[in-house]
Amino acid sequence: MKQRYVLRVNGRDLEAEAGAHESLLDVLRERLRLTGSKKGCNEAECGSCTVLLDGRPVVSCLVLVPDAADRDVVTIEALAEEGVPHPIQRQMVEQGGVQCGYCTPGMIMSAYALLRDNPDPTDEEIRFAISGNICRCTGYGKIVKAVRAAALEMKEQSGNGGAAS
Amino acid sequence: MAIRKGLGIGSMYYGIGYGFSRADIGSAEIEMAEDGTTTVYSGACDMGQGVMTVVTQVAAEELGIEPDQIRVVAADTGSTPDAGPTSGSRATFVQGVAVQNAAAELREQILDMASRMLECPKENLAVRRGQVCEIESGHEMVSVGKVAHQLHFHGRRAAAWGWHDNTTADVDPETSQGDAYATYGWATQLAEVEVDTETGRVRLTKLVSATDAGKAINPVAVEGQIEGGATMGLGYGLYEQHILEGGIPRTNSLAFYLVPTAMDVPDIECEIVEVPDPRGPFGAKGVAEPATIPTTPAILNAIHDAIGIRITETPITPERVFFAIQEARIRGEFEED
Missing domain, CATH: 3.30.365.10 (Aldehyde oxidase/xanthine dehydrogenase, molybdopterin binding domain)
Structure with a gap:
């Protein structure tokens, strides 16, 4: 039996008809056409479907849609502002952190949550934060480098912003 | 502990590559639009290895134009010629040469037309950074885009096909001796x-x-x-x-x-x-x-x-x-x- 749910996705209230057994990931991808979040394993092992739920990184394949209703969902689609990529997105490309790209959206969401809480992480903290996101192409070194470079870029940006105000 | x-x-x-006399073929098409932007149709499928980037760079280097002037259409059976699988660590080695061959032929078409336009012997001309240059002085004579426009305007070819056969001989069936790979x-x-x-x-x-x-x-x-x-x-x-x-x-x-x-x-x-x-x-x-x-x-x-x-x-x-x-x-x- 389908029901109407209101999901607050990327700051907008979106309505979706879905069964109570459907995952947030399936509703994002199939009903709301937000296909940035990827379905890798569909059993919470690979991390490619990572989104933020009330600010916390979660694997959206394991969240039932009723549990996501009336809560804040942030997906990879929200990171670029007016077509300008987020520093993490830009640095992932710049540093060679993207190969096939399938893990990339989930990887970036985990890194995004890390840098919000810890703007100056050590390499060890970066590795821990993305350890739930499996990448089969890169060997992770360039992803860690990209997150580190993005952290520096974001710190400089907020530093400049502070000086301007 | x-x-x-x-x-x-x-x-x-x-x-x-594939070695052991197994078919090991690369092929690609290349086409220049009348503004000089170029499309490579390459059968090699990129699953994260970077072969699309390699194809772009090889075509740009061989043609003498900037990589941002090149678009790659890859691994589409409706439009790209067969280049075999991206496996055996062969894509750059085999398909790279096919793309290079296609780009070299297209460059000759550009130089033929530039030679006519400039009334200058073809062997004195080269393509560098998107410009047809006089080799000796390095002087930029005309942009590739203008030459491409003339090719299209006169109904001449601005397209080429490149092929590369990396198939090797087999080893001796009795002794297994021989050079199995290229x-x-x-x-x-x-x-x-x-x-x-x-x-x-x-x-x-x-x-x-x-x-x-x-x-x-x-x-x-x-x-x-x-x-x-x-x-x-x-x-x-x-x-x-x-x-x-x-x-x-x-x-x-x-x-x-x-x-x-x-x-x-x-x-x-x-x-x-x-x-x-x-x-x-x-x-x-x-x-x-x-x-x-x-x-x-x-x-x-x-x-x-x-x-x-x-x-x-x-x-x-x-x-x-x-x-x-x-x-x-x-x-x-x-x-x-």
């Missing part, structure tokens, strides 16, 4: 491990990899291939075990079949060795599988260096190391701390 450190080396060589990749890796002699747990703490790339067309992509390849080698060595029981897979999820995470992979130091191979595009050859092969032997040798025991089965799980140490103890062959 009793941690022992060890160092080990693994080396390998690996045939690039070329070989070479790699050596140095692994540093820590072995916990109480639990048997092995950690790879550092890996240095030297890989012969012939010529690194895109060094960042080559490093990506080496780091990713070595990480697969690490998984093969320490974690990845496919268990079948009566034909039923018992390791049917990533919770049971363990692949390396960011916490398992150490810093990988990449040395790209460049000894140009005359058969590859601009001297390049494949690097992907060569980076995977020496990792496990390097780890196994490092474990031997650390604890004096030869492990002969992969993956090198804590249980296997633990029991190997216990057996060595019983035989009185294990050197205690």
Whole structure:
């Protein structure tokens, strides 16, 4: 039996008809056409479907849609502002952190949550934060480098912003 | 905790391409629009290896135009000619030459038209950075875009097809002797491990990899291939075990079949060795599988260096190391701390 749910996705209230057994990931991808979040394993092992739920990184394949209703969902689609990529997105490309790209959206969401809480992480903290996101192409070194470079870029940006105000 | 450190080396060589007289073909089409922007139709499928970037760079270099003027349509059976699979570390080595051949023919079409437009012998002209230049003075005579416009305006060809056959002879069926592959990749890796002699747990703490790339067309992509390849080698060595029981897979999820995470992979130091191979595009050859092969032997040798025991089965799980140490103890062959 389908029901109407209101999901607050990327700051907008979106309505979706879905069964109570459907995952947030399936509703994002199939009903709301937000296909940035990827379905890798569909059993919470690979991390490619990572989104933020009330600010916390979660694997959206394991969240039932009723549990996501009336809560804040942030997906990879929200990171670029007016077509300008987020520093993490830009640095992932710049540093060679993207190969096939399938893990990339989930990887970036985990890194995004890390840098919000810890703007100056050590390499060890970066590795821990993305350890739930499996990448089969890169060997992770360039992803860690990209997150580190993005952290520096974001710190400089907020530093400049502070000086301007 | 009793941690022992060890160092080990693994080396390998690996045939690039299909070899053994198996069909090993690359083909590509290239087409220049009347503003000089160029489309390459390449059958090679990119699954993260970077072959689309390689195709772009090879075409740009051979044509003499900037890479941002090139669009690649890849692996579309409706529009791209067959280039075989992206496997056997062959895509750059085989398809790269096909693209180079296509781009070289298109460049001749541009130079023919430029020669007519400029009333200047073709052999005095070259294409550089999107401009037709006089070779001697380096003087920029006309843009490639203007020449392309004239080609289209006069209904002349601004398109070419490139083909490359890398099929080799087979080895002798009686003796198995002979040169099975067109070329070989070479790699050596140095692994540093820590072995916990109480639990048997092995950690790879550092890996240095030297890989012969012939010529690194895109060094960042080559490093990506080496780091990713070595990480697969690490998984093969320490974690990845496919268990079948009566034909039923018992390791049917990533919770049971363990692949390396960011916490398992150490810093990988990449040395790209460049000894140009005359058969590859601009001297390049494949690097992907060569980076995977020496990792496990390097780890196994490092474990031997650390604890004096030869492990002969992969993956090198804590249980296997633990029991190997216990057996060595019983035989009185294990050197205690």
